[in-house]
Amino acid sequence: MRALDPRLHAVRADLAAERLRGVADAPRYAAPVRRAVRAPRLPMFARPGAAGMTHELIRGAEVDVYDEADGFAWLQAVEDGYVGYAPGEGLGAPGPEASHRVCVAAAPLHATPELKTAPLALLPMNARLAGEIVTEGGAAGGADRRRWLRTEAGCVPAPLVAPLDAPAPDWVAVAERLIGAPYVWGGATPLGLDCSALVQIARRAAGLPAPRDSDMQAEEGSPADPADLRRGDLAFWRGHVGVMTDAATLLHCNAHHMAVAAEPLARAFARIEAGGGGPPTAFRRLGD
16 A cells, blocks of 8 residues: 555554545554644644654644543644644543634633733634623723623633634735744744744635645645745745745744744845755745
8 A cells, every 4th residue: 555644644553544444554443533622732743752843733723533542642633634642631522613713923811801810821823712702891881891702711802813704814914923933843833833834824814724844835836936936935945934025035934043034035045055955945836
């Protein structure tokens, strides 16, 4: 049988997803158990006990669990298909269908709709929540009353969330708002992210799909002419990706700046090649 990418297919030496029967050779197969992320952020790893993250799930994300042992769940994220291990304590039964998403870098979750209460947690961009809009203090009234999204887990200030059916109009503008967010290998939230997560986070905010890793993203869209780059085109190096904000400016999360940064593309060319990263490997134009 053909080899399958274990990042995108739930297959390992001793077990595979039931839907891969006949495609992947395994001694046993398991049906998925649908769960949802209840922690604000949930790290994923290539194997239990690994030092480095491969991905990060956020509150409201749904996953299919195929195995649980020693506190870890072996799972596949529903939204992007990414496979890995995550702490089982951060998962729970799926709740009501989400109605809103966090539309800023991070939003505080309060126990009650009162501004001066201490936050219970910070929910990262794109966290999904089910709830209704309420007014601070109860009854609707004066214009100075604050509005909140009340959920089963707590309350979030309404200006920090958006309805799921109201995506951001410009995904590159979302990425630009993340300038200064820290670089974290495997991180996938504005509280810490890597190069491919910047693309994925920003596109998700605009209701657009994006795979998790840069090599997967390099297969999206169609080739772009490096002499005619446009806003939203992707530039790739070995293991790295950035997005063009205009014909000459690259926005990327990188270990040189240790943050999301914008710099002239020509400068990035020279710096990356001088550091041993080689020349760009591809430019892609996404179909949206």
